[in-house]
Amino acid sequence: MPKTETETPKMKPRPIVRLGIFLISHSLLVSVVCCTAGVLALLLLPLLAKNTYISENALMPGSASSMISNRDISEANRLASDLNGLNFKPQDSAAVESRRILTKYMSDLGAEVSYHKFHYKPNQFHPLHFFSSPDSTSSVKNLSCSAHGVNTVGIIRAPSGDGKEAIVLVTPYKFGKSGAAETLSLSIAYTVFSLLSRVTWLAKDIIWFVADSQYGEYAPVEAWLRDYHTPVFTGLGTLNADRCVKIDDPYVFEQKSIAQRKISDGFRRAGTMAAALILKVADRNAMLEDTLNIYAEASNGQMPNLDLINIVNYLAVHRQGLRVKVEKVLTLLDSRWLEILGQIFELLGKVARSLNPGWKFGISAADYIEGSATLASSLYYQALGIPTGPHGAFRDFQVDAITLEISPKVSPHNKARHNEFLLRGGRLVEGVIRSINNLLEKFHQSFFLYMLTSPSKFVSVGVYMIAFALLVAPLPLVAASLYADANQLDLGVKNTKSTPTTTASDELDITFRSWKWLYAAKEVFLIHVWGAAVSLLPYFICQIPNCSPTSSSVIWVFLSMLSLLILYLIVGSPSTHVYISQSEEKGEWAILKSATISAVFIGLLVMSVVNFAAAEIGALLLVPMCLMAQPLKLDMKAGKLRSFLRIICNVVLGFIAFPPAAFFVVKTIFEGFDSINMGDFWNWMESLWAWNSATYIYIGLVTAGNVQFRSSPWTLPWHSAPCP
Incomplete structure (x- = not known):
């Protein structure tokens, strides 16, 4: 049929918009690729280190x-x-x-x-x-x-x-x-x-x-x-x-x-x-x-x-x-998996030089192990935020x-x-x-801004920020994808319930649905307020006379759990909520997860300005947990092997990323199981706040808050109130 005068040609979106839509629609694939590339970039840093030189x-x-x-x-x-x-x-x-x-x-x-x-x-x-x-x-x-x-x-x-x-x-x-x-x-x-x-x-x-x-x-x-x-x-x-x-x-x-x-x-x-x-x-x-x-x-x-x-x-x-x-993590010098990785990179370097003698890729396995141990020490002490001397x-x-x-x-x-x-x-x-x-x-x-791999080799910020950028790149894409999926689920539910006489109410539903993210943002804000309160508890615990580090740790954990329970009873009581369908439940969770991932993304970016090394380690722990988080109820209802594996991964990641658990896991790996003492975590955290390390605030507000947010029952979708 010939076009009428009232018809106008449909304008195509700009290339940058089409690229954004493509990445959001394939956020799962992009997340896997970026996270894998980010971890690989971290492992390649000792190979990419340059020799030091006098600039002035x-x-x-x-x-x-x-x-x-x-x-x-x-x-x-x-x-x-x-x-x-x-x-x-x-x-x-x-x-x-x-x-x-x-x-x-x-x-x-x-x-x-x-x-x-x-x-x-x-x-x-x-x-x-x-x-x-x-x-x-x-x-x-x-x-x-x-x-x-x-x-x-x-x-x-x-x-x-x-x-x-x-x-x-x-x-x-x-x-x-x-x-x-x-x-x-x-x-x-x-x-x-x-x-x-x-x-x-x-x-x-x-x-x-x-x-x-x-x-x-x-x-x-x-x-x-x-x-x-x-x-x-x-x-x-x-x-x-x-x-x-x-x-x-x-x-x-x-x-x-x-x-x-x-x-x-x-x-x-x-x-x-x-x-x-x-x-x-x-x-x-x-x-x-x-x-x-x-x-x-x-x-x-x-x-x-x-x-x-x-x-x-x-x-x-x-x-x-x-x-x-310079300082090294001595336990990594005897690491078997690091030795295997060094041998692989050494072999790849030999293959690259055989193809083209001008390619200077790869180092010996011994140099890779020593460089990795030195880089790990430099990354740790920078992330810790405590001076290593009077300097x-x-x-x-x-x-x-x-x-x-x-x-x-x-x-x-x-x-x-x-x-x-x-x-x-x-x-x-x-x-x-x-x-x-x-x-x-x-x-x-x-x-x-640099990290040392030896006294005469360093990795500049332009190199090691690539790993951080790759790790955090999926977060905004996944957040946008979840929000879009939640809106599609809501539209599907409304279409099945709609009648010719509910046009006005549909418009009202669209208005409320556009503001639904505020409810998720409120829950994310409240859990971060709880994280701030937990970060302030040591000030009051320190006032207790003759309190040992072990007792202080136990009191801190008890008060933290008690405050979380009180917050759950006040804000997330199940009695105040009504039954919602499974589709609405998934939509509520998608928006909640989108808001949480957005908060984590902002927190990582802010921390990268204050302490890049702390943000790097935080991204390595938090990003996989954010991407794999899923309601336990929905996975248990599915009854599939994939859902069961996801439950295990969520529990393991949530445990490892929880600050006390992460501290004791690392301490066990490096010093053995016999070195574990409940008071050690209190002493470690005490050193952070005594030296005014921003890492302490980062752990309390971003890491601990988001881990508890995912493990708290009141954040799960069957306790969330539906929007009007």
Whole structure:
């Protein structure tokens, strides 16, 4: 028939719209492909790691010869001898006298020396202060000698600089009760400090910060940095070293010297911090050669600029002959399945090179295992959000910092290699400081988002985000598909019940049906409110006196289940609901699942901005559970093998993704069944909230909330109220 004038040609949707419709209609296939590709991308990360390189040409590591002389070594030995001579004195007297000896040596070099007093306050969980640092005035409250530590700070002003920038060298030291390793680290730092006090090429001020580590290594650094960046004008920031010493101690007053009078009474500052190095000597001995361990992870997955690690690794390996190491998950080194996977990738690499010698795909099985163990450690510590050393305090103030822990292959008491060890350690620190001194601006050329697979290989954010993108890509597609299916089910039910006289009511039904997602969103919101309440329970549990970690864990679980039951009775009581058909039941569940998946997707995206590693692990656990979740009632009614397998998968995934269960499963795999203790989970969570880790909020609101949402009976469709 010829077209009439009133007919208009039907416009085709745009290609992007057609692609979206195609992906939504085939969401099951897309989900399987994307999840498989995401897991495979994670396993391929050690193969895709690149060699590290110096991005900032101005650093020029190793371009100048070391200037440390035997004079610096002998002075450092004399300092160590003077400090070791105090080991037989009373602890209080030895602590004050060791400070005096240290400040005398600093003053003799022409440095500006000052004391810094800080008030130690243990980290405690407080919901109102979770995302904020402690009040800067807390360091001057409740003054008492027993509750305070005293740091010693020496500053060398740069002869070629303008005083606007500084480099910080930190050495933790327990005044009055130090060991041989701590004294050795102090000797290395003094060797470098002695050299830098004489050179003319120094363009940045040098701050040598000797942290009083009697309350730990992190607390004194954090307190000093807080006072450095937020000045206290109350006059309480000064300290007389004799204040906490008994007046009737004749030894103390007999040793007063002129150098003591040179100590500043105020808080001394230098310029803006360009970088910081925390130097430690380990008590344990290396097996074959002197070893350098690098710790870089800071709070909430923050990492220093990769160039800082690169120059340390280059100077340690190519200039001082040290073996550089980063943390590994040691249990993975003996993993049989990882070895098989490494052999497969090694074989594929050989096949690829035989086809084309230019293809550089594949590494040896041993390198793959070691890279995977290192990558797993880097991923875990970044996701945990807890600093691995005092350098984390610097990252909170946007200062690039790392901790260098040197392990000598022989005991520090061995005099034959003592000078050699001092020389190698001093030259390493000197080379790093010299490279940083060459910079005209802060570190910015290299990467800030990366994961290490070895000291000389890394995976950048542009590579490891592919795995995350593939894992979360199915979530919006499945949510849209479920919502469309729910609308089709409702339309089918309404069509079977419709009559020619119900046209007006049909229009009203369409209006209510378009707002049906609000009911599902309300249930998702309520369960997340419950997750927030559960996250706040430890604050009240901590108020219980003499409560052990095991008892705290049991109380936490009991109160969580009780609050969930109360929420179920208030909101989801079956008596308030009416019978609905199976088709309507499926439609209700589809919309509920769509809303839940949308909430998980948003939570993962938000967490990827705060802590990408935590979001990566969360996606690996939550996405399969979200995609496979199905009402148990419907699967049990089906009575098919496929439904039975899906029930098993849902139960297993829900159990593994539940935070306490996941913690104990991982602990059992890595440490054995004998290591399980109910209090361990409380201690682990306590460390998260004490360090203000965003992972704690993420576990409480996103992970725990969604796992409980799927396991709670009131969220199942036979308890859901039908929409009008």
